[in-house]
Amino acid sequence: xxxxxxxxxxxxxxxxxxxxxxxxxxxxxxxxxxxxxxxxxxxxxxxxxxxxxxxxxxxxxxxxxxxxxxxxxxxxxxxxxxxxxxxxxxxxxxxxxxxxxxxxxxxxxxxxxxxxxxxxxxxxxxxxxxxxxxxxxxxxxxxxxxxxxxxxxxxxxxxxxxxxxxxxxxxxxxxxxxxxxxxxxxxxxxxxxxxxxxxxxxxxxxxxxxxxxx
Numbered sequence: 001x002x003x004x005x006x007x008x009x010x011x012x013x014x015x016x017x018x019x020x021x022x023x024x025x026x027x028x029x030x031x032x033x034x035x036x037x038x039x040x041x042x043x044x045x046x047x048x049x050x051x052x053x054x055x056x057x058x059x060x061x062x063x064x065x066x067x068x069x070x071x072x073x074x075x076x077x078x079x080x081x082x083x084x085x086x087x088x089x090x091x092x093x094x095x096x097x098x099x100x101x102x103x104x105x106x107x108x109x110x111x112x113x114x115x116x117x118x119x120x121x122x123x124x125x126x127x128x129x130x131x132x133x134x135x136x137x138x139x140x141x142x143x144x145x146x147x148x149x150x151x152x153x154x155x156x157x158x159x160x161x162x163x164x165x166x167x168x169x170x171x172x173x174x175x176x177x178x179x180x181x182x183x184x185x186x187x188x189x190x191x192x193x194x195x196x197x198x199x200x201x202x203x204x205x206x207x208x209x210x211x212x213x214x
Contacts, residue, residue, distance in 0.1 A: 009116035010123075012130065014103040017118060020135045020177070022102065024142035027170040030064045034098055038065045038089030064105050065089040067145070071108075111141060112148035125153060125191045135181055136188035139167040154193040161190055 014022075026033050032040050040063050062070070062085075069088040073081055092101060111121035121141050122130035133141070143163040144151050153160040165186060172182045 007114050007116060008120045008124075009108070010119045011107045011117065012119045014099055014106070016129075016131050017106060018131065018133060018138065020171075021118065021130065021133055021138035021142065022106075023176045024135070024138045024167055024171060025064075025106070027174055027176065028139075028142045028167045029067075029145060031170075031174065033064055033102070036063060038069075038091075038093040039063060039086050063089065065092050065101055067109070068092060068101065068105055109145050110148055111144045112152045113154070134185070134188060135177065136164065136168070136185040137191075139171070139185060140164040140190070143167045153190045157190050164190075 030040070066085055066089045069085045069092060072088060073084045075081075096104075107117040107119070109118075110116055111118070111124075113121075113124045115121040115124040118141055119130045121144070122128060122133055122137070125141070126133065126137055140153060140160065143160070143166070150156060151160050151163050168177075168182050168185050171177045172179065177185075
């Protein structure tokens with residue numbers, strides 16, 4: 001009926017999310033998630049090579065587990081912090097299963113517009129549950145974690161579309177989807193922002209009373 005506050009999070013079990021969303025996330029963020037033990041040396045070397053060959057800002061080499069660990073060790077740019085992050089990632093891989101780590105990541109990663117986790121982000125951008133997302137929608141959300149503000153489909157649709165299509169391309173290159181699935185996903189339009197009615201338009205005296213009690 002109405003909502004106050006900026007940050008939203010709705011937790012769901014891993015089984016709630018469609019397979020193509022999980023594959024899109026892994027294709028975008030951590031292709032060797034099921035084979036590494038928290039830190040991926042190949043991913044780090046690839047990120048370094050891309051920085052040297054292309055110049056400018058390097059592509060992230062962090063695994064999903066390292067990204068989870070970062071929430072505990074902070075975002076300070078230092079070698080000590082990276083070492084702590086790596087050690088914690090190893091420990092998390094020891095104590096939790098891959099499924100538990102993936103479920104935790106998918107429920108707490110920030111995806112822009114005040115939405116934490118893929119379930120809340122799906123409602124924010126598509127107005128339906130993550131369980132019914134299409135391949136194109138899944139690829140769009142899977143592209144957001146590195147830069148949720150810069151790739152926001154409501155604010156920067158051209159950049160968002162390019163990044164979404166890149167995730168679809170990665171899925172096809174990995175042979176995780178068929179060619180006709182990729183072509184259909186490329187053609188799907190981006191979501192458009194929906195006008196949100198002001199809370200003052202809906203029974204203002206009732207809302208004032210509820211807000212007072214809260």
